[in-house]
Amino acid sequence: MQNELNHPYEDEIALLQEEIQELTRQYKEVQTEAAFLSSANFKQALQSYHGIHIPDQERMKDTACLMAQIEDCKNELQFLNNLSGLEFTKYLKKTEHKSDNQAIYKHRLVGQCQSLLFQLEFQTLESKSRDNASQSVIDLNIIMECREQSDLSKFVSRVEERRNLLLFFRSLSSFAEWCECRKNTFAKFKEKYPLAVGLPAGASAEYMTLRNPQNPGCELLILWRIHIDDEGSVIPILDLLPKIPEQAVALDKSGVVEGAASGFRNLLRVFGIHGSIERLIQSFCCLSDTDASV
Structure with a gap:
């Protein structure tokens, strides 16, 4: 009976023991490196290279140059973050398995691209031989809040299947830029034409509505999807959906309502x-520009 009670904890105890062993191994490696770096021979080698003594003044100058280079690297990294829209806020790496020829690492990466938050958990396999070395992703899990973005959700699933991190970041950056463009566009027209433009689900949604103040029952819905194809290319797709009462449609002898969607696509080709x-x-x-809200 006692063995049955203890059984559920055996796996957890075994995992904790493995983690303790791994931490002990890492601690010994750090201690070895620290001992080497603090050895008298190594200090002497730093102070004198080929018999040349490095004065304190020059050493301070080299330190200042190194700090300046670090600051330049930080500025370049910030520039790349602003350029790509990608910003990494947390990164963890853990050794799962290590031998002479192979090593498996587990990674956890947290960040954001524009307004899109993401968390990646993946494993990499590093193999070494006499001739070459290789590294590959053997497992990938992407955590994102994309329930309202059906195209993004499908894309994430494809990336997880292919375990392609490069494709994910490249397409995510472009997708996020189009999301910001759509959001800013909707917000701009809502501000300019507050009585005519509606954003029932907010500026970040995939659609906005147009209402004619003189005909409250007539409404147009502009649907703006951001599609990601199998190759990761990001394509904006806009459609126009009329919401017109049946009586008004029956009176439309010239087929204006029926041809509204195709007419809108023609406008897109010409005017953007x-x-x-x-x-x-x-x-x-x-409405005209003079009717717009100032």
């Missing part, structure tokens, strides 16, 4: 996203 939405608002809502 901003220009097309602007013209659509002005024509459908009977």
